[in-house]
Amino acid sequence: MNHSGTESDNKGLVEVTKDKNGIQQVVLRNHRGASARVSLHGGQVLSWKTERGEELLFTSSKAIFSPPKAVRGGIPICFPQFGQRGSLEQHGFARNKMWVIDQNPPPLPSDSNSNAHIDLLLKPSEDDLKLWPHSFEFRLRVSLAVDGYLTMISRIRNVNSKHFSFSFAYHTYFSISDISEVRVEGLETHDYLDNLCQKERFTEQGDALTFESEVDRVYLDSSNIIAVLDHEKKRTFVIRKEGLADVVVWNPWEKKSKSMVDLGDEEYKQMVCVDAAAVEKPITLKPGEEWTGRLELSVVPST
Numbered sequence: 001m002n003h004s005g006t007e008s009d010n011k012g013l014v015e016v017t018k019d020k021n022g023i024q025q026v027v028l029r030n031h032r033g034a035s036a037r038v039s040l041h042g043g044q045v046l047s048w049k050t051e052r053g054e055e056l057l058f059t060s061s062k063a064i065f066s067p068p069k070a071v072r073g074g075i076p077i078c079f080p081q082f083g084q085r086g087s088l089e090q091h092g093f094a095r096n097k098m099w100v101i102d103q104n105p106p107p108l109p110s111d112s113n114s115n116a117h118i119d120l121l122l123k124p125s126e127d128d129l130k131l132w133p134h135s136f137e138f139r140l141r142v143s144l145a146v147d148g149y150l151t152m153i154s155r156i157r158n159v160n161s162k163h164f165s166f167s168f169a170y171h172t173y174f175s176i177s178d179i180s181e182v183r184v185e186g187l188e189t190h191d192y193l194d195n196l197c198q199k200e201r202f203t204e205q206g207d208a209l210t211f212e213s214e215v216d217r218v219y220l221d222s223s224n225i226i227a228v229l230d231h232e233k234k235r236t237f238v239i240r241k242e243g244l245a246d247v248v249v250w251n252p253w254e255k256k257s258k259s260m261v262d263l264g265d266e267e268y269k270q271m272v273c274v275d276a277a278a279v280e281k282p283i284t285l286k287p288g289e290e291w292t293g294r295l296e297l298s299v300v301p302s303t
């Protein structure tokens with residue numbers, strides 16, 4: 001496929017369009033009508049919809065869609081730095097860069113070809129290399145399966161002559177009914193670093209995480225399956241991850257939301273970020289080595 005238009009076959013439909021700023025976006029659809037939209041700006045998934053057209057990812061009504069800033073919502077990719085843990089800009093530069101469609105990606109045996117998918121590629125620019133002097137190839141596959149599952153597979157290869165280390169997150173903004181109706185399961189008994197307490201280490205005591213104020217935590221060595229239960233909407237997001245030891249949970253709550261230009265004052269109630277991530281122990285790649293980090297999202301009815 002030349003990725004300049006629309007393709008429909010047994011893999012579903014892959015359509016390349018442009019947004020109003022002229023940025024290329026790729027729309028994936030399966031035969032049941034579920035869809036996902038990926039922007040080449042940041043390699044960011046901006047939308048993931050069920051077959052009934054229900055949006056599953058949060059995007060702020062105040063989101064700014066002009067590069068280089070990442071859009072507030074969807075799934076920005078944090079690489080090669082998470083947060084401010086390093087000398088680069090917050091969450092690294094990958095989310096602010098223009099990616100290209102990878103016409104000829106190396107085979108990916110773990111992803112079924114029956115999915116509608118797109119392969120994107122990011123390589124560092126001369127300016128990126130001045131800030132972070134490591135040559136890499138970052139290949140991202142985004143797939144939408146027949147059952148509506150959304151999968152993201154990141155492959156990062158060291159094409160340098162020296163080793164390098166990075167941190168990473170799929171910074172996933174889930175759309176929820178109300179933050180007070182939501183609980184996150186799968187983090188119980190795990191240690192976390194609390195970004196609101198100078199990264200002090202605590203142990204999760206509750207049998208689930210609920211929200212009553214700002215939360216900004218990195219759960220360490222967490223289980224590979226996490227559930228985000230939304231009681232009001234009667235649905236549960238299931239997050240499955242591979243190659244990503246940590247889970248970041250973030251909700252800015254009222255005060256912080258008011259200080260953010262691209263988030264409405266009350267919108268913190270409709271979002272929660274639960275990110276599959278590698279933060280505490282950065283990934284190190286020797287020359288020629290490649291790392292893979294996989295995220296699979298699904299949604300199931302719940303009571």
Ligand SMILES: O=P(O)(O)OC[C@H]1O[C@@H](O)[C@H](O)[C@@H](O)[C@@H]1O
Nearest residue numbers: 083090091171195216217248250
């Ligand atoms: O405003 P940004 O750069 O997208 O970051 C949003 C938040 O992202 C979270 O992942 C971090 O843990 C928070 O500390 C941060 O505030």
